[in-house]
Amino acid sequence: YYDSQTVIYLNGQFVKAADAKTDLYGQSLHYGLAAFEGIRAYKTHNATRIFKIAAHFERLKKSCELVGMPYPWDNKELIKKTYRLLEKNNLKDAYIRPIVYSDPNMTLIAPSKVNIMICAWEWGAYLGDKQLKVCISPFQRPNPKSTFVEAKISGHYVNSILATTDAKKRGFDEALLLDMNENIAEGSGANIFIEKDGKLYTPALGNILAGITRATVIELCKMLDVEIIEKNISVAELKNADSAFFCGTAAEIIGIHTIDEVVYRQRWGDSIGYIIQRAYKNLVLEKVNYEVII
């Protein structure tokens, strides 16, 4: 992720990652209370553009507010610094990771002092580019009665690590987690869509992270005149779908080949997901003339 030359942004300054220090006596390390984002920059034909950067920093702020962490920064300024960070590291296509974490504090009360660190590195498609073998995880997503599921909080990712490790151990590429009502929720780091009879369906908000890519897919559906329905989706509906895909900033749009033992009957190349996959790529690369592209 970094080498001796890598520069990070830390509390208002650009410093070498290798020289930066953090305190070992903090709630973030001990109890998992930190808020973070995952953002992508793309080298477009115009310039390097950070896709939906404002929405990501807004979500970071909202995550902090939900869990009672201060957020003493101006997002416009952070956006400028993030572009500067890419320049300093000579990155064009990059994954960007801001994180807000606590000062030394061992209490169980939300911190009054926080730090912000932003780093970036080159990162290919997180789940690869082949259709995935997915299993239903034995682990449920954290539920809205035990935490703020819409906040992107470090501690929530223990659940993601458990689900992914279990999936890999059993020979799958990725896990799909259910919500507390046993409806489908999301992957360990991505939202899910299914296609049935020419329409797309995705779990409604409430038990999932409100993905920025999910919102983009919904926008694309409107532009492409694809009907999109947000609702609770059962495992039976999932397995009876024609096709399915995950979406997320790191994963982008990636097709699902099988769920447990069930193979989707529709060829990926014939699915709406495939159209969305190409449209998404064109959008992030700022080639937005859809009539020509699709």
Ligand code: PMP
């Ligand atoms: N769900 C979870 C649990 C995630 O970690 C992510 C990645 N941030 C997503 C969904 C997708 O969110 P986004 O499209 O904003 O990256």
